[in-house]
Amino acid sequence: MEIRGLRPEDDRNALSRVYEESWKHAYRGIIPQDYLDSIPQGQWAASADKPSMNTLVMFENGELIGTSSFCPSRFEDMEGWGEVVSIYLLPAFIGKGYGKMLFGAVLRELEVMGFRDIFLWVLEENISARHFYEKQGFIPNGKYLDDSIGGKPVREVMYVKSQKDLSI
Numbered sequence: 001m002e003i004r005g006l007r008p009e010d011d012r013n014a015l016s017r018v019y020e021e022s023w024k025h026a027y028r029g030i031i032p033q034d035y036l037d038s039i040p041q042g043q044w045a046a047s048a049d050k051p052s053m054n055t056l057v058m059f060e061n062g063e064l065i066g067t068s069s070f071c072p073s074r075f076e077d078m079e080g081w082g083e084v085v086s087i088y089l090l091p092a093f094i095g096k097g098y099g100k101m102l103f104g105a106v107l108r109e110l111e112v113m114g115f116r117d118i119f120l121w122v123l124e125e126n127i128s129a130r131h132f133y134e135k136q137g138f139i140p141n142g143k144y145l146d147d148s149i150g151g152k153p154v155r156e157v158m159y160v161k162s163q164k165d166l167s168i
Contacts, residue, residue, distance in 0.1 A: 001098070003105045006055040006067075012045035014064040015057065019044040022088035027149075030125045035150025053085065054109065058102050065090045066098055068106045073119070081160075082115030103136055107161075116163040121145065121156040133159045 006015070020043060024036045048055055048069075058066035068087040073079060084106055089098055110118055120138070122129050130140075138159040145156040 001101070002059045003056055003102060006048055006057050010057060011064065012048055013042050015048050015055075015067055016042050016044040018064060018067050018088050018090055019086075021090055025091040025094070026088075026126060026129065027123070030123060031154070032150040032152050035152075054113075056102065056105055056109065058089070058098065060093070060098075065093045066102050068102050070106050070110055072113070072115070078119060080115075080117065082110035082113060082118045084110075084118060084120040099132060100136070103132075107136075117160070118162075119158055119160045121158055124155040124157045130157070130159075137161050 020039050020041065023031075023039060027036060047053075048067075052074075053069050053071050055067060055069045057064055066087075066089040069085040071083055071085060073081045073083045074085075075083075084103075087099065087103055087106065089102070093099075107118065118138075119141075120133065122133060124130075124144070138161045140157050141160045143158040145158075147154050147156060
């Protein structure tokens, strides 16, 4: 197993496949099935090269099986925080410790970038992801975003892990 930064020669369609398959697996029953079924191949291929985004990729026996993107906060009210924008694995690799390894690598990268305080957004209905983040020491902080995916209203909940004393 190898975790490293995304390189120019890495296959962007293989990266997109991780997103596509993960969305279809993780969001089944949360996002309308017709929307999930209509996700085109390569949907996320171009988004990996946004200049403001950092991306790690995970390989097992040469196959790209996971990815995570992160950056300085994209939200003005969270200035000075690091943000985990996404973390996805191919469904066959979920529940085997790979997510924990990839997430740990992302947190270390954010720390190297100087971030001690980190946040992420997770769909409120994605209970398994919420449990995963809670096991990694993240807690919901009460902030949320309302959105719509595939015509269905969804709520994203902010999770934080901070070195600051949040009780002050």
